[in-house]
Amino acid sequence: MVAYGDRLVLLGASVAVEKGEAVAVLGANGSGKSTLIRAALGLVPLARGEAALFGVPLKKFRDWKRVGYVPQRLGAGSGVPATVREVVASGRLARRGWAPFTRAADRAAVSTALDAVGLADRANDRADTLSGGQQQRVLIARALAGEPDLLVLDEPTAGVDASSQQAFAGALGDFVHNGGTVLLVAHELGPLAPLVNRAVVVHLGRIVHDGPVPEPAGHHADPDHDHVHPHAPEETPSLFGGSA
Numbered sequence: 613m614v615a616y617g618d619r620l621v622l623l624g625a626s627v628a629v630e631k632g633e634a635v636a637v638l639g640a641n642g643s644g645k646s647t648l649i650r651a652a653l654g655l656v657p658l659a660r661g662e663a664a665l666f667g668v669p670l671k672k673f674r675d676w677k678r679v680g681y682v683p684q685r686l687g688a689g690s691g692v693p694a695t696v697r698e699v700v701a702s703g704r705l706a707r708r709g710w711a712p713f714t715r716a717a718d719r720a721a722v723s724t725a726l727d728a729v730g731l732a733d734r735a736n737d738r739a740d741t742l743s744g745g746q747q748q749r750v751l752i753a754r755a756l757a758g759e760p761d762l763l764v765l766d767e768p769t770a771g772v773d774a775s776s777q778q779a780f781a782g783a784l785g786d787f788v789h790n791g792g793t794v795l796l797v798a799h800e801l802g803p804l805a806p807l808v809n810r811a812v813v814v815h816l817g818r819i820v821h822d823g824p825v826p827e828p829a830g831h832h833a834d835p836d837h838d839h840v841h842p843h844a845p846e847e848t849p850s851l852f853g854g855s856a
């Protein structure tokens with residue numbers, strides 16, 4: 613359960629994501645999708661319930677380099693004139709530990725991430741001169757550069773042009789193909805549809821569907837819809853598991 617002040621926005625929500633899954637959280641505006649993934653990462657407190665990452669309760673979880681998080685959108689004009697490469701390189705910080713300078717492995721991971729999102733040719737440009745869709749790809753590259761096992765993305769394709777969406781879908785497909793796990797919030801899956809193998813639909817703070825990706829007709833968001841699929845019994849610790 614999650615409340616903002618005295619307003620409940622997530623109740624009775626229980627989700628477990630297994631290794632190798634690509635799970636989309638779908639639902640209408642304000643239904644609680646972002647709140648669900650932010651609660652999963654401990655970014656908003658749970659009023660009741662529990663969350664765990666890689667089988668470790670959130671309160672004890674320390675291995676944040678295993679998690680890449682891409683928030684909804686780049687903060688509007690921070691004024692910091694960082695280049696695309698610098699922003700992406702910041703995704704290596706959790707991996708670097710106390711190493712005082714960038715190692716070859718860091719540089720290689722940054723280059724690979726820039727290639728993956730198709731922005732290698734913009735590496736030395738100021739990030740704030742890129743389009744919204746390109747900036748979204750910079751954030752995704754930053755998360756990829758950290759070589760996480762679990763990638764959590766909040767509406768990664770919102771406001772992103774078609775070619776950026778395709779580039780992003782390709783990068784995410786490679787990530788999943790290489791054994792990565794994805795939990796993402798989306799309004800519409802678009803080019804991401806082929807790589808998503810499970811959908812969790814949130815409506816008014818409750819999970820009303822958990823299973824195959826529903827048809828885009830939107831009827832799952834209907835309050836009368838009770839197409840709820842129970843989870844299969846868990847055999848291994850979930851990468852993310854929680855109920856709130």
Ligand SMILES: Nc1ncnc2c1ncn2[C@@H]1O[C@H](COP(=O)(O)OP(=O)(O)OP(=O)(O)O)[C@@H](O)[C@H]1O
Nearest residue numbers: 616617621639640641642643644645646647648797
């Ligand atoms: N920090 C906050 N403080 C107060 N209320 C909040 C906060 N964040 C979200 N809310 C409210 O909680 C509800 C759920 O918001 P949330 O962002 O989880 O929805 P969402 O499904 O992700 O929506 P969208 O698709 O529009 O991003 C909304 O009514 C929203 O106004």
